[in-house]
Amino acid sequence: MYTYEYPKEMNVGRVCFETSLKPFKKIDDDYIESVCVELFEQWKPLIDKATGIAVMLWTSDGSEILDYSGDINDEFEWGRYIGVGNPKCVERIPGTIWDDERFLHVEPVLYIKDPPVMHYSDLARIIAALKRVGKRMTGFDIAVGETFDPGPEFAYSEFKFERHTELNKGSIMNAWIHCAGTLNGDTRKYAAYPNGIPDGTVFGEFLSKQFAALSKDVGFDYLWLSNGFGFSLEGWNWIGEIFDGQKVDFKNAENVRKSIAQFWDHYTPNTDFVTEVRGSNLSTAMDIATDGCPIDYIYQNNIIAPPNSPWAALDSRFGLELVGYMSHMANVPKNGYAFRYYIHDPWWINCPWFDRYGRSPHDIYLPLAVTRIDENGKTQKPEGINFLSVDDSLGNMPRRCPNEVIPHLLESFRTYPDAPGLVTWLYPFEYYCDIGLRKGYNDRMIMDDWFIESAIDGGFPLNTVVSDTVFSKVDVSIFKNTIIVCPVPMADSDFEKCVFKAIDAKIPVLLYGNTKYASEKLLSYIGVRHTEKLAGNDDYKIITDIYKDRYESASPANIFRHEAILSNGGLCEIGNGDSLVVVKAQSVSDGTERAYATYNEKDNVCWIRGSFPYYNGGPDFHLPQPYNFREKFATSRLMRPMLSFLGVSISFDAFSPEDKLPLILASAFKNGYYFTSFSKDETVRTDISTRLGAPIIMNTSSVVENNTATYSLPKCLHEECRVFVKQADKSKITCRVETIGDYMENDRRISVTGLVNADVVLIPEPGTTCRVYADTATNANFVVPFWVDSNTDFEIDENGNVVVKNVTGRLSFAWQKDNTTEFYKQEGLIKQL
Secondary structure (H helix, E strand, C coil), X not given: CCCCCCCCCCCCCEEEEEEECCCCCCCCHHHHHHHHHHHHHHCXXXXXXXXXXXXXXXXXXXXXXXXXXXXXXXXXXXXXEECCCCHHHCCCCCCCHHHCCCCCCXXXXXXXXXXXXXXXXXXXXXXXXXXXXXXXXXXXXXXXXXXXXXXXXXXXXXXXXXXXXXXXXXXXHHCCECCCCEECCECCCCCCCCCCECCCEEHHHHHHHHHHHHHHHHCCCEEEECCCCCCCXXXXXXXXXXXXXXXXXXXXXXXXXXXXXXXXXXXXXXXXXXXXXXXXXXXXXXXXXXXXCCHHHHCCCCEEECCCCCXXXXXXXXXXXXXXXXXXHCCCCCCCECEEEECCCCCCCCCCCCCCCCCCCHHHHHHHCCEEECCCCCEECCCEEEEECXXXXXXXXXXXXXXXXXXXXXXXXXXXXXXXXXXXXXXXXXXXXXXXXXXXXXXXXXXXXXXXXXXXXXXXXXXXXEEHHHHCCCCXXXXXXXXXXXXXXXXXXXXXXXXXXXXXXXXXXXEECCCCCCCHHHHHXXXXXXXXXXXXXXXXXXECCCCCCEECCCCCCCEEEEECCCCCCCCCEEECCCCCEEEEEEECCCCCEEEEXXXXXXXXXXXXXXXXXXXXXXXXXXXXXXXXCCCCCCHHXXXXXXXXXXXXXXXXXXXXXXXXXXXXXXXXXXXXXXXXXXXXXXXXXXXXXXXXXXXXXXXXXXXXXXXXXXXXXXXXXEEEEEEEEECCCCEEEEEEEECCCCCCCCCEEEEEEEEEEEXXXXXXXXXXXXXXXXXXXXXXXXXXXXXXXXXXXXXXXCCCCEEEEEEEEEEEEEEEECCHHHHHHHCCCCCCC
């Protein structure tokens, strides 16, 4: 049916508005009411597509829970500052900004001159107003959540950093409490412990009982655990309690796992609500390998899986955001997973939508182009949207933000993937839990997710994830149009069975990682055998011709570093015949060679060994840092060219090796694709080719030659693609959405201009009838004539695609849903012919 309305069945799930108490600059009833009205009014266009509404309060830092005595008339410390809430925790460094009292990480400032004094009774009135006004304005019962954070940022905390420092085991900002802690006894009155805290009380028990008492008195409905709390000691750090950057402490792994599980064992029995969690900034494999995170056990609790991390807005590591997101959603708890978007910051004076993102919606479209495959073989979207946060550091709620953000969110949910995209990550969720948490093989998984993270940041088009548990159960025919990417499994593991299931189904497979523990059967598919492993820490020269990226000002290094402890061991592979080996690694020190990547054309299997793609800075950095690309090559960049053997080719033309490459995702939607990209450097040009030919993205122009389209991608792109072109000649091709051409028999119409001796494929929407019109126009500005009947021959291939051969000039495609014509006839809009 011809319409541009959102589908009736479309929804965005539950919408959660996170906010501090700063908008409540006065706390009389009328002012509180006016703030609530403003909040729900601003977001009405999104609320109209919601299935529920929540408001999550960043009341303080969670210490208001810990300190609650049971007297609702008590005052409490709340987040009324801009900057660090606990300046005593900050190490002062003379002669640096860390000794400048104007620096907000050193000394906070009040957000207004005279912020109100808050009592628990005031908090109860605010919560009641949110529920009352929200119900009246939205029709939903409003769930109001409370937050708990382990760090020193958000509000002053005497409990965490003065009275009970035994909890403080982390190094982030010199103060970070661990969920696995136990409390020293004290004699203060607490709501759940009126006679004081007994010595040795498990913190999980104390937190949950205190929250139960507070929520009963003030009206909270659920709790959010922030910044990795409940998952690991320090959710921001790439090293942890198991791996310190140099060695893996296998002996301590069991104790760490049990101590985190103990938190949940004592926390969950005292809760009758869904706990929402932030999780870490990292991925499932990273958290298991370095921190012993028992994520499979945590997921058995009444929680929602962690959303995407907001940290890409700060450090631009969007590959890490997407890898963390996909790995956490590969398997999910019974309550699903969420999406979170960072629009304002109520603590540190910045508004990411306006400054960090520059009003570019890429961090909406990228994570919402990612999807998981569920146990029914269907894509599963997030359960809803969280906004961090609807207020800024000054307690304002600028209307510009929802007005600008909402259209992109609605478009992302309208075009949410409905099938696996070009590339699918077969993620070994249960396998990692098994080898990392129970068998002590953490060292065999340290590299894996970092390798994929770096590949995505370098343009690897990964948007779909399916866990080993799910893949073992579903019909693999749903993956017929995707490439499976996964680590090399250990012999005789259940994960290995998944890999063979994919290979047996003739699905293209790209494997990465050490083959030392692989079975002989898998080694035969990969095309390698083993010999003596090379030195654990050495530089190697890349010998290959598959890397096609081009640089104008200088060449990238052809030397890479292989650090065995970070790279799942040393290099030990040699080829079973050089015809399969497409990349070799040659030791700089003695010239010894090892096979580094192979292609088995007969079975459509590729493999790349992979090396940890970053410099090992140890504890000096929260995250591993990239090498200078002129000095060291990141072998994760070879993942893209390996795809070319399997039918998808992406390469880049940049000015300098230091230039940041675009992120590119290709998600499936109604049989076609949506290309979603983020260009950190808009001077970089992108070449793309697929099995069907050069993708001709709607509302764009590209130069096509030898079945490859060259694009100058904008900062953010999210556009549909249904046309693919194979042509040897070089020409500029434009795809444009047209009007329906004054014929009611058309629902949609597009034109493709600039074709030269081209074979063109159109992927039509399901349940439609397509027509094709050819003319000799070569300029995209020529008006497409009105037409309703096809004037050229075309074929329908085995996949239902429309194929038009040897076209020069312009093609127009029109299609209509199969039931539209009859409906229009009944309405008298089409003559009964």
